[in-house]
Structures are given as C-alpha cells and as structure tokens.
Amino acid sequence: MKINKLYRLFTLVCFALFCFCNQTIAQTKGTEVNATVIDEQGNPIMGVNVFGPNGVQAITNVNGQFQITLLGDESVVIQKRGYESELISISDLLDNVTLEKSPFLATEDDQIEMGLVSKNRRENIGAISSINTKDRLKYDNTQWVRDYINGLMLGVKGSSNVRGLGNAIFVIDGVIGRDPNVLNMEEVDQITVLRDANSVALYGSQGKNGVIIINTKRGKTNRKEMNFNVRSGLRTPIALPNYVGSLDYMELFNEARLNDGQDITFLPSDIDPYKNNPNKYQYPDVDFYSNEYVKPFVNSTSVTAEFSGGSDKSKYYVNAGWNHNESWVSINPDANAGSNRINVRGNIDFVVNDWITSSLDGIAIIGSNKSSLSNLLSAGTTFKPNSYVPLLPVNMVDTIGNPALAGQVKAARIYDGMLLGGAQQFQDNTPVANAIAGGYQNDVTRTTQFNNSINFDLDKITEGLSAKTYLSFDFYDSYKLSVENKYSVYQATWEDDKITALEAFGDVDLKDLTENVRTNGFVSRIGFYALVNYEKTIAENHSLNATFLGYYNSTNSNNVLQKDIDSHLGFQLVYDYKKKVFVDFSGTYTSSIKLPEGNRGGFSPTLGLGYILSEESFLKNSNVIDYLKLKASGGIIKSDQGIDEYYLYSETYSNGGTFNWADGQSSNRRQSLDQGENLNMGFEERIDLNIGFESYLMSSLWVEFNYFRTELDKQLAFLSNKYPSYYNTFRPYDNFNNNKYTGFEIGLNYNKTINDFSVSFGANILYSETEVIKRSESYEFDYQNRVGKETSTIFGLVDQGFYSETDFDIDTDGNYMLKDGLAVPNFGAVQPGDIKYLDQNGDNVIDNDDNVAIGQSSSPWTYGVNLNLKYKSFNLFILGTGQFGADAITSNSYYQVNGNDKYSEVVLGRWTPETESTATFPRLSSGENANNFKTSTFWMYDTSFFKINRAQLTYEFDKDVCRSVGMKEFSMNISGTNLFEIAKNRDIRQLTIGGTPQFRAFMLGLRMSF
Template sequence: MVILSSLILSPFVKAQTDSTPQPVTIVPGSNNYNLLYQVQPKKNSTSAVSEVFTPDLIKTNTPTFGGWLAGRVAGLHAFQTSGEPGNDDYSFLLRGQAPMVLIDGTPQSFPSINPEQIESITILKDAVATAMLGMRGGNGAILITTKKGSRNGQHIEASVQHGVQMPTQLPKFVNAYKYATLYNEALANDGLAPLYSQSDLAAYQNGSDPKEHPDVNWQKQVLKNTAPFSRYDVSISGGNLNTRYFVNLDYLHQGGLFKKEGFNTYNTNADYKRYILRSNVQVNLNKFISSSLNLFGRIQNTNQPGANTASIFTNFFNTPNNAYPVLNSDGSLGGNADYLTNIYAQSVLTGYRPSYERDFKVDLNVRGNLDVIAKGLWVKVLGAVNAYQRESTNRSKTFAVFKETTDNAGHPMYTKYGIAGDMVNTITINSQNRLFYTEFSMGYSKEFNGASHLDAIVVASNDNRMVNSELPFNYSGISAKVSYSHNDKYLFEATAGYNGTERFPKSKRYGLFPAVGLGWNIARENFVKNNVEWLNDLKLRVSGGRTGNANVGYYDYYQYYVTGDGYGFGNTIPPAAQTVTLQQGSLANPHITWEKADKISAGLEATLFNRALTFSVDYFNDKYFDLVQTPASGSSMLGTAYAQQNIGTNRYKGLELQATWQREKDGFHYFIAPNVTVLKNKVEYMAEPAWPYSYMAQTGKPVGQAYGYVADGLFNSKDEITAHAFQGNNIVPGDIRYKDLNNDGIIDGFDQQPIGNQQPFVFYGANAGIGYKGLNLTMLWQGAHNRDVQLTGYRAFQNNGKGQAMEMHENRWTPGNNNAGYPRLWVGNNPNNMVTSSYWIRSGNFLRLKNIELGYAIPQKLLPRLKVDQVRFFINATNLVTISKLNDSNIDPENTTGVYPIMKTCTAGVTIKL
C-alpha cells in the first residue's frame, strides 16, 4: 500500500502494486519499507514512516542528501545556511530533533553523496520504528538504502549536466557618497563634528578624485556574477540468478564566486570537486548461503583563498566603499591604518588553502537460509569498516598595504602598513575517524493458513568508533522485534532495544527501550470491502514506547584535575621555578545517564478512488526527559563548572498531513502532493533561578526561545524620553524605546521576556507535475511559517564604527521620518540600541521554489534506431524563486548571517539508458 511514500512523487517511474487491479501510476514506490535490519510489507506496518525514491532525489541539485529532502517529507524540516562550495550541507530536524543517519543499516553519515546510487531514503519517526536503536533512537532516524543489481541483464545509465550557480541574495551596500553622508549624520547624532567636508562629499559624488576619494564596490571587485556547476554520473548494473551487481561512478564540480588573476599559477577561488565510487555485489554461493559486498570510496577536494572565504565575506560588511582604493597610483595595494586587509588582495594575493577529505567504507554480510531446520528461519552476519580523514594545507601569505598622500609639491607619498611575507606550507590533520561495526541477526517468518503472518528478528550489534585522539567510543547491545498480522486487517508489532556505552558509569551503562504498535485496516473488513467500492485502504495505527539518546560527554562521570596557576616561595621570580598547582576541573557526575523519550504516535492512512488519492494524518506527542543540562541556578562561588546532570524535560507534539492526487489518461498525466507539519514544543522543566517575575522564566516557554527587551517603537522627542522609564543617560530621539515590564521606572535586566513568535512552527511542501507522453514538467515548493530571525549582523557602521552601511539604513529615523524602519544612526558602540530586543526580530517566513524541471524523453519508437533504451533531455533549476519579506532587505531567509550566499543552480543535461 503506497501511503506515506506516495507523498514524494515523480511522473516518470511506475509504482509496484499488489494484485488489486490498478490504474497506471505515476509515482515511485514499492510494496515494502526498508526498515532497520529488515524489509517489511507496508500493509503490515504500524510505524510512522515516510520514503523518498531516486526519481525525486535527482531533481534537486545539491551535493548533500539533506537538500534532496527539503520540502518532500512531512515531519522533516531541512534548512540550509550557506552556499559555500564544499561547505553547503543542510541541517534537518525530524519532529524537532536531529535524527540519526544510517546507510545500508550501518550507523554512519555521508551527507555528500550522489542520488543515483540510492534506492530509497526512509524516514523513521516513531518509537516502534526506532526502538531497536536503543539509546540512539530517541531523535528518529534516516535510513539510506543504496541500489542493488537486477537479474534481467546488464543496464548502463549515464547522465551529464552543466550549468551555473548564482546567489539568491547578496547584501546591497551604499556607495561612497551616501556612506559619507550617513556617517556625518551618525556623528551629528552622537554630538560629534562631521568627518567629511562638503568638498569630500562632492568628490565622492562626482568621482573626480578616485585615489583619495575612492568609491569601490568590493563585491563587484572580487566576485563574479555566476559560478560553474557540473555533474557526470555513470552506472552499470545487472546480474543473473546467482549474481547481481551495481557499480556507480560520479564526479561533481561546484565552482566558486571569486574572480581569479592570470598572474597566479595556482587556484585562488573557493571551489569543490568530488569523486565517488560505489560497488554493490550480491552472490548466491549456494541455495542456502548468500553474500553481499558493498564498497564505497569518496574523495573531496576543496579550495579557498589564503585569507579564507569567511574572512572576505566578513570584510564586505567591515569595509565601506570609500575606505581605500584597490590600487594606488604606483600599483601598490591601497589601505591605511584602519583598513589593513585590502579585500582584492585577500582574494588573489594571499595564496590558497586546499583541503582533502578521504572516505572508504566496506560492508560485508553473509546470510544463511535455515529452511532445512525450520522454514522461514535465517541468520546473517555483517561487518563494516569505515575510515575517514580530512587534512588542510595552508599555503597562505601576507601582504602590505600603502596609504597614498601628496606632499606640498603635489608628489605622491606612501605610508606602509603590514609586511609582505613568504608563502607558508603547513599541513594539518583536521579530523580522522575510524569505525568498526559488527552485527549478528536471526529472523523467522511464517504464514498460518494464508491468513496470518508472523515475523520475528533478533539483532546483536557492536559499534566501535575512534574519533581523532579520543579513546574508543563503543555502543553494544541486543534488540528484537515481533510483527504479527491477521488477514492484513489486525496488526501488532512489539520491539525493544537493550544497549549501552562505556561512557556511562558501570551501574548505569545499559538500558531497555521497548515499544508497541497496533493497527487496524478497516477497509479489509467485509462490511466495508463489500459496500464501499471507492475505498481501497483505510488503516488506523497507534504506537507508543520509550527510546533514548546517549548525549554523553567525554567520561563525565570521572573527576579530573587541570594545571592551575603556579606560585613561588621567597624570592622565586622565573615562572619555571614556581611550584605547579592542580585545580579541580568541572565537577564529575557519577550518576549521569542517557536521555530518554516517551513517544506516542497515532496515524490514519487512506487510499481512495482506485488509488488515485492517498493521504495520511499523523499526531505525535513526545516527552524528552532526563535531558543533560548544566544547572542555571548554581552559584559562581563554587569555583569551578557545575557537573552535567539529567534534569531537563521538554515536550514536542504536532500534526503531520500529506496527500497525493494523481491521474493519467491517454498519455496525459498530472499529480499534486502537498505536505504540512505543525510542530509545538515547550520546556516543561529546567533548573533555572527563582526569577522575580514569572515572565522571565524559561519553563513553560518554547524550546530555544529568545529573550530580550520588548521594543515599543522609537523615541521621537526629548519630552518622550523624559516621560518614559529611565533607559540611560545618553538616550536621544531616534533611539529604541523599551517597555517597562515591571513598572519600576527603570529599564534593566528585569524587563526582559520572551521575544519573537511563540506560535507553533509550521513547515510545508508541495510537489506537483504535469506531462504528456514524453514531455513533462515538475516542481517542488518549500516553505515555513511562524518563523523568526534576528538581524543583529546588519547594523550600520559596525566594526567599531569602521564598517559599511547598507541600503536598508537609508530608511533610518530622522526628525522628518518618524515611521522609519531603522533607528537613528550612530557610530561605534550604542548599548541601548544594540542590546537583544524584539526590534531586531523580523519574519523569517518564506516560500521557495525549491526545484523545477522540464524534461523530454525521445519517443520509444525512435530508440531502436539509436540502439538505446531511453534518451531524456532536461532543464533544471534549484532555489529559483524565494518569496519572503526579507527580500526587501536583500537577505535570504535561511542565510541571515552574511556568510557565503545560498545559490540558485540552473542546469541542462541529458540522461541515456542502454
């Protein structure tokens, strides 16, 4: 039964169906779920599970699987904060938590892989689906299943696509004349004399003196409008009755936005190249024993300027257009005592910093069919080894800048700042991880008189991880699951995990995590089946159980000591002669244990009108308790850090809805598949001080709630300031006014409360498509509602008054503009206006056209002449359109920190199947 998986759609792949007569379907799917340690018929599942398949994954151009899932799955919120090549991974939250990621059943995370090697991505949401993970299943799980070969001969598939990337948004800074004008205004507001004379302003405005009155648009100076993007992918698969194989080779290149200079013999751009090889082979050794060997290798090479990418983008905000010329009259680099980092020089004259990442993974399993002992009995042994290393090479160099002035005779003079140094050459191992995973499982499957079905599985596993120089981190335990169905109507599942880790005290090292699920397919009842022809399936399911999260530090139950300050006796002066002391580190907690989650989930799944319409509704209520936190109510008189303790309790609950409507007739087909999630959370308990006012408490408020002052507009006159509660001695008209919450006549720390939206977070997506024969158009929309962002990094004249101003600052408060969107301007520090307050909160709601693709497949009747099975051309765009109130401020709603921009990607390509 295609229920949850049908949310994720494509008009190109037909779904597998059961024996009931079906219309031609246009969505991918299967009759089974790929779950932990086993494959289970969907019709017998009581779990909250969603799936995504390859035809949808390949549509969104992103190096990481997080981008493929954005907007496609109810309950999963995927978001991106940077578009930097090689560092543009997505983060995702499943029902409010960061889920565990497994690949082919092994606990690992390869965020940067290619979609062509993936068969499906399964989202495991509730306790029944993840209890076998024990103390690693509390946050849900994402299971990636890679492709296997087929038994019907060899198939070759190749795909090539090329295109460009461009920023969704870049900040817009004012030119030199506007900057100087605004700066003088800010100085006047601070009671200071102007810095720029009228002749200075005229020179900036008419551009008559570019050396001493420059106007440099630094973004245009060092950034290109577009960057290249390309991918090449080849797969070979096939097999026979005894052997199956799938081999995939993929290359991806993601260029950067920095301009380069021909005089460099090395690359100074920020770019990313990735090479991936996967080989999956399955062999039937005899009629009782089969084996599979999966190999994965990945090389990732990234590069950036020697000054590093983040520093350059930071300096766009810290450097006004009039700071210095790019080059002086003699060709030297412009700069001065206030601006030592010429941005042009940073991008092309500071060398380069390449990084290299290497991954290698081997999975080997052997499965034995024990039908000779009992029909349906089997055993399997699995071993996996993974090695990862990332190293960075620093080949950077420094440069000197010069301030050009003229003497009394009009001759140029140059003052030097900094030193031009030689290129360094150092290599650093940033991280290296090694994983050894072993697993033994035994399963049993049996049918009773064709009416009832029993499945049982027991798994013992050990996961040993070595991260950098730390001692090994080991998870071990056993788990089991029993599933029973009667006539596909009455469903029962019971599962449990019992595992632990040595990072906990011996007395609290292992825990039991049970869960139970029940289901009832009402449509299989005779009184429905014989009377309601338009209803194919109607399943009710409910589950509940306990899962865990091993949020544990580095042996927090051991007390440790660190080197303290030395002291001497008598006239001891040299530090080396002083006596070394030891002092207590953070307090140990011999009772620390894992975090726990009690989860309840209920769902309704339905398929109607000969499977033209499918939908599902899920409600969940998850209580997370024994959360590891440091008490906020402690006293600094302790003299060291308080121990981590299991003291917090949070609750997450919500509603997930998803639906699919699809039709096909006479070669014309269309579909639409919306999904929406409403998520509400709150802190039920945390150890916090006894606040004097209830509105200051975090208990009872949303998890992660921002706190600050409540802005009440801007002061428009001195009389308003005098009549208001005291905010400070230097408040002037145009400053932010705050509410006196406790009515004591003083604005201070006791007037801070939750700020921003406290409504349930809503995120949604809609996948849709239309086509006629070989021509098709698909699109995916992604959005979020009740979302706030803090724009603290977009203030004028940051960097101690030396920073840039933006176009948004032109709508600042002045005596004639009382309805301004920005306070009065100031230079340098302004404690009143710069504190955290609701004034800087903006709506982060957005609707994004995540993907759109137009494709055309050459008619089948023409393909024999070409000796191919399929040829399909396509044009694809990712992040093409974003609708947001932040567009007016040239800010992407997911990238609000001014780092490397999120990118639009537009490509054209062709896929050929042989």
C-alpha cells in the same frame, strides 16, 4: 593532487566500464521461446517485462504473448508491477506462465529496506514514509540527498529534523551514522524516514530523534543497464549585501560623530572630491560585491555514469560521478579554481553456496576546493569603501615627470596592468592583494567506505530461520594544501590624476616554491551487527516474525583520546493475524560509557498495533475506500545522545590561585571544585505516542495522518538552583529537564490519468507544538520562566519605537535628561533616536528583568507541495516548501550597525529629527551603544515563507526512436532551483552576509540509458 588527472581517470574508468558492459555474446543460434503470461483466472496480462541474460528483453502483447531467444539452459525474470515476480529457467518455461497478483502495498516495489530489517508497506504499522527514486529522477533531477528530502518526506523539517525533535541519525546501506552529503542522488535507490518510537527501536540510543535510511542501488538479475546523466548550467546570486559608498559613508559617520557631541572626522575637503565623478583610483569607493571582484554568474557541471547487471548467481552495480562548481570570485582564477568532487561506488552481490549469500560494497570519494588565501566575501563586511584602492593602474604612474618611478615599477610585480594597492594604516588588511599574490589553499577531503554482509539461510536447521552479519569500515580524511607567498603593496601619491610617488609596504616579493600540507582531521569508524531472524506461519492465519540483534559502532578521531562507542542488543517480535491485524513488540538494551557504573545499561520497550480495516466485510467492497489501516504505537527510547561529554557524573577540579604558608615563606596552588558528583545519572528518555491511519480512496488519493505526543524527559542539565549560591561549586549534572512535543502530520498524494494526460499532486503538512515542562530555574518574575513556553522561545525586550525630543529635558551642560516618570535604561545614557523599551515590572528601570517571551525560532508549521504534470512526451515537475509561525533576530553587523562598523543600506533609514515619524533605524553613533543593540522586538522578523525550490521540464524521446540508435531511453530536461519566494521579509531571508550567497540556478540536462 591534480584534479585534472582525476577527471581524466574518471573519464577513462567510465569508458572502460562502458566497453565492458557493452560487450555482446557471440550470437550462436539459440532457442526461440514463445509463451503466454496469464493471471490466476487465466486472463492474459499485457505489458509484462521479460528479462533474459545479457540484456535480452521482451514485453508481452495484448494477448499476453512474448517471444525471446535464449542460449542454453538460461533463466528469465518475468515482472510486472502489482504481481509477484518469477525467475524461470528455459526448461520450466511452458506455454503459459501464471503470475500471482500481489496484495495492495505488498509488491516488490513496496518493500521498504529499513537498514537493519525490511518489510513491505502493507505490514508497516509505524510512522514511516518512503520514496523510491527509480522513476522520479527522470523528472526531478536534483543531485543531492538533502534537497530530495526537503519537501517530499512527511514529518521532516528541512532535510533532517524529524517532527522538531532535532536532527535524525542517517543510516546508509545499513551503517548507522554515515554522512548523506557524500552521496549523489543517482546512486540512491530508496529514502525512508522512521519517526515514531516503535519504528526506531532497533536503532537504540542513536535513534532518539528519528532515523533517515538511505539505500543505494544494486544490480538485478538479468537487468543489464548503462545510464548516463549530464547536467550543466549557470548559477547567479539571488541577493548580495549592499553597503553605502564612500560619499555616503563619510557624511553618515560625521553625522554619528555630531550625534555623540564629537567633532567630525571627515572635513569638507575630504568629501567634496567624491561629489563630481572622481578618479576612482585616487578617491576610492570599494565594493567587494561588485562585478570588479565577483562574477555575475558561475558555471556548474555534473556527470554521472551507472553500470549494473548480473545473473541469479552474481550481480553488480557501479556508479561514477564528477561534480564541478566554479568559484564566484573573479580575481586570480588560477587560485580561485572552485570545487571538484569525484565519487566511485561498487556494490556486488553473489551466491557462495545454496545457503550462503554475500555482498561487498566499496566507496571512494575525493573532493577539492581551491581558493585564494583571502576570503573577499568575509572581508567585504568590514572593509570600508574609502579605505584605500586595492589596485593601482600602472598606466597612471607618471614615469615621465618622475623618472625614478620607472625603476620602481619595473621591479614591482604587475598583475593585469595593476600594482597591488595598500596604505600605511592598513598594512595588515590587504584582502585583494592577498587574494592575488598571497598564494592559494586547496582543501581536500577523502572518504573511503567498505561494507560486507553475509546472509545465512538456516532452513536446514529449522524452516524460516536465517541469520546475517554486517561489517563496515569508514575512513574520513581532510587536509589543506597551501602556498603562501610574500608580496609588496603600494600607497600612491597623486597629482593631477597622476601617480607621482609610490611608497612600498609589506615584504619583498617572493614566491614560495614549497606546497605546505596541514592535516585538518582524520576519523575512522568500524561498525558491526549480527542478527538472527525466524519466520513462522501457524495454521495459515497466524504468522510470527522474530528478530534478535547485536550492534556495535566505534568512532575514533585524531587528537581525541576517548572513542565514541555505541552498542546495544535489540529484538523485534511481530505477530499478525490474516495479514490484517499486526502487533509489534520491539526494544533494545542500550549500553553507554558516558554514565556511571551501575547505570550504564537501559531497556527501551516499544509496542505497535495495526489493523487493516478495509479487509473487513463491511468495507471490502466499498467503492470509495480501497484501503484503510489504523495504527498506534508507543514506547520509551533511552538515549545518551544528548550527553555531549564523558565523566559528567564525576567531581571535577581545576587549578585555582595560590595560598601562602610557613609565614609566607612557601606557597601552594589551590585546587577548586567546579562540579559536584552524581552517581545516579542515567539515560535521557524519549516517551512517545503515535496514533494514525493510512488510506487509499477512489483508486487515486492516498491519505496518511498521524497524531503524535513526545516527551524528551530526564535531559541532562547543570542544576544551578539545587544549592544556595554560596554552595554553587557543589552543583552536579542531573537528569532534570523535560520538553513536550505534540502535533500532527498529514500526507496527501493524488494521481489521475486521462488518455495522454496525467497529473500527480502531493502535499506534506507538519504541525509541531512544543512546551517546556521542567527546568531548573528561579526567576523573580513569572513572565521570565521557561516552563510553559515553547522550547525555542526568544526572550528579549519589547520596543516602543524611538525616544523623541519631547522625552527629554536638557541640563545646563546641554546633556539630555529623561523626564520624570519615564523608565531609565540600565544599559547606558540615551538620547532622542535611541530605542525605547517597555518597563515590564513597573520598577521604572529598563534592565534584564524586563526581558519577556517575544517570539520563537522554530516554526510550528512546515509544509511541502509537489506537482507533476505529464502530457505525451512532456513532463513538468514543481516542488515548493514553506513554513510559518517562527521568528529570528537580525543580529549581525549588517543590520545592527554599531559604533565603527561598516555602514550597510539599513542605516539610510536612521532616525533624525526630520525623519522621526518614518525612521526604521536608531540614530547613528560613532561609539558603542549598548542600549540600541539588545535582543528586542525591534530586531526581530518573521521567517514565514513559501518558495519554489525547483522546477523541471522534461522531454522523453519515443522509445522506438531510441532503440533505432542503440539506446533504451533518452530524455532532455531544463531545470531551475530557488526560482521564486513569497515572504514578508524575503530581503532578509535571501541575503547571506560574509559568505557564499544563495544562488538561483538554471541547468540543462541529458539522460541516456543503454
């Protein structure tokens, strides 16, 4: 695949769509229509949008009047926020058009498309939050869905964890389980998060941890639009690993050897040349994170084009996008070309007849990430700085004093004046040579998706009856294209800063002319659901809305015999009284083939209640409370999503050893029972309660509060303590574990406009406390029980600093012996500078029985804040997120430098007799030191932080100026991401070891609408 060809195709498609959508209808003389838009009291309404066919548009003036030219018997859409929209034909367009005012939170913009069903915000009684992207993208131009969710959506930790229960299921355009990473934000119309059991009930088993719904944009009647968004900028690493250089490494490793009572490895003659600005090619000091191998900044570019429009008979929406990220590795740019992604989406809605409408959606995405065969970022964590020089300059080869070298150099492959360096003892460790000469790999992913919905208006059967079918097909394919070349590396012999001999290792230089193809995976999915809906108003004050649903989803992966199948039947019965009292009884009957026969079905009932208190007479005329709704919900969601495998209810056997029989003349293989049978295994259960309110105060402040209590009960567990240890092979899986999650969430949004200045401030706060209620456990000491502690509790030893020389006696052989009365570690011999631990049980031994709860990995407090300031044509948006109350362990070799590991900067704070009072790292050791690298408070750090995720300054050009050049809108913006962070352990949080670093990005963007 040639990505340049795809880019040219992308450009051609956008140009063709632009030309198609920009065609103008021959301007024959039409009918000039004049009318006035008024409200129900006869008052003129200013600023009403009137949309005619082919992009014709008008806006009412201060007197509510508009003028528009129409061809034939065409229709116009009359629309203003806060009023019910009208579609009126020219023959019905009288002098006055009356718009009815919509109830608060019941306008067209307040409609929440919840994947399977839809309702407006006013009628919502669950813990649901929703964001429309229509206007936000102008001033918050992030391109990825997960970035948009983080910090803006109430009740979500990060981008998908709802209330700490785990990762929610994503529903995209009504299809459950699709990947949000394939979307760009320009094609997204609305994001909705369902958090309580009543809200997620219709999603059955898959909705256990919450549901995040994403709806893409669709064409609108008489709304012809062409939008272009171009962003380009630079990304620079926030933090890079810092390993010690060759001189420090050799001296420190010698120190480690002496600490172990061993001879030094590096002699003074090895070390001294490094002290006086040596020839770096003869005396290597290699750092793969330096500018010699990686770039100080890289380019990132994205281009998106949108085309939409239609009539009352058919509508369309097309989105085409291209995204490119330059590789951070600087060597061999042909191989390290970076990533490219191209996406095309088409959504079509059309009328079949007077009682059937339908939609067709098609999505195609192709991504490519081309890189060399060697991962320098990973190799940099282990490649010692003094190992050898990866590149040897040809101009330092002494071909005059050693004429034989001339032919050797001429026969070798030269790369930018360099020979590929190596060494005899490192023949299998040549990351730079492999990156330059080894070839390349191109990881390609392809995604195609198709949807079709058919809507039936069955009013002819009975008023209020409708039905819908929805069919989807998804195909995900990934493969790797690679070329693997053979090459030679050279070890140099030096004299007087000249190379006097070259010894070759490896293979003879040979380019592979064949591009290899390896399939990494193929996944296909088919989904279908059908629903019937009935709406009925009884005696004006009573309304009933009933929905019945059947759902099926099947996922098939290559090399996996068993399909993943999810299916359920669902219903939703909603009653309301005067649109102020709501009752929602929803549930599903779920089926699972992961459970034994007889237990494969389960009913999940939920109930929701809502009461709009502000509709009562004692609040209706309040000057403070404009809107107040009380709500409560509860229910049980039965799920098999926590059951990772099939047939866990069955006995399983494995091949054991052999036994002899017939006096040893014959033998048979023994079969061993590994797992017991449990035909009573059932669904896991989410037991949920949510109580809250929503309020709008003083026409400026929105407040939402929810208290929640959730139990994840009957979780599947391997019952290790059900039988005595000598019967351990009979242990079955059973529904046993139980976790509890309690907490609250608060959402605030404040909006105020004063003349040309407006301010919008939002805050989301989530507190989620967890507790283990039930576990199959049997610990000797109560402090090690998991029950009663947080579900993410970290267990480890409590450190008491370092052993000092006064803690030891020295025997006749010069060995350190702990003084009497001090607890003896069970992890190996210790000496001064090793970590000392607290003896929790007083048995004078430090072992695993001294592990206690030392922290928790999941943060109980999560929050996000956003600020939007607008003055005339300027707009400033800032988003910040944070958390506190959680911990983590620095567990990789960068921090826990053990034995022969490469030394990072953290070892500079090592313990020595001279630094005993200030040391931040244990004594160095050249061997494995099991005592120092146990999970303990010594290696634990606080993960609390507050960061500015992104900020954007936008300038919108005057609309009259835009119209004069043929545009509706034009804006410029400059934005930054990962701009600032406050954290006690910021240096640890921002550092990525062995992979692509975290970047700080600065982008310049242009947005155009036609």
